Amino acid sequence: MTRILYSLCGRDDTRPFSPHCWKVSLALAHKGLDYIEKPVPFTQIPTLENGFSKTVPILRDGNLLIRDSFDIALYLEETYPDGPTLFGGEGGKALSRFVESVSNTLIHPALVKVAIKDIHDLLGETDQIYFRHSREARLGRNLEDVHADRDAEISAIASRFEAIRQTLKHQPFIGGEGPLFADYILFGALQWVRVTTRLTLLPADDPVSDWFERCLDLYGGKGRAVA
Incomplete structure (x- = not known):
């Protein structure tokens, strides 16, 4: 049985960059599951699997299709209980929900402003048109104006990680002595910026x-494979 992970790329399909797809990549590696990754550009996502989802990640596992990174993680945990746990129980699921909320509300909005012009520039022409139109409508500003404020955003980013920083003073991973899906949520956000901008934040x-x-080194340096 071949598992397929549909992820996101620009012109270069060897550089998948979606933060949500990176969560799933590490979750699959965590479970020790083989899969084939098929990165696609934004405008091809609606054509995947007969229009199954407007967004990636999409995981095909045999005859099953699952969308949304958290739902995929829950599916992997339930379907493959013999592999290492992604949550460590119900408490770990609650922790992951909390970390996802922190990432989505506090960290992602800042990272978008740092990376948005770089993401645009990585895309093919058709995707650039789509991306510019959708993101400028969402942000209420053109990409160049957002990019012009990038240095100010970068200088303020460290403070957004303070709660995580305090946690990591007591343990090597957000999940404790070893990584859990909560770690992969935040890793995906930082990997997104690493791959698209090559900036050190x-x-x-x-x-x-x-x-x-430490996360980049996991599973044979899976995160470092995209430089």
């Missing part, structure tokens, strides 16, 4: 930087 001696380096 946090000082090397920041506990969050140390944690991110």
Whole structure:
């Protein structure tokens, strides 16, 4: 049985960059499950699997299709209980929901402003038109104006990680002594910026930087495979 993970790319399909797809990539590796990754550009997503989803990730596991990174993680946990746990029980699921909320409301909005012009520039022409129209409508500003404020956003980003930083002073991973899906949620956000901008957002001696380096090394350096 071949598992297929549909993920997101620009002109270069060797550089998948979606934060949500990276969560699933590490979740599959965590469970020790083989899969084929098929990155596609934004405008091809509606054609996948007979229009199954408007967004990626999409996981095909045999005859089943699952969308949404958290739902995929829950599916993997239930379907493959013999592999290492992604949550460590109901408490870990609650932790992951909390980390996802922190990421979506506090961290992602800042990272969007840092990376948005770089993402546009990675895309093919058709996707650039789609991306510019949809993101400028969402933000109420053109991409160049958002990009012009990037340095100010970067200088303020460290403060957005303070709660995570304090946690990581006591343990190597958000999940404790080893990574859980909660770690992959935040890893996906930082990997998104790493792949699209190649910027270093946090000082090397920041506990969050140390944690991110540990995550990049997981599963044979899976995160580092995209430089």
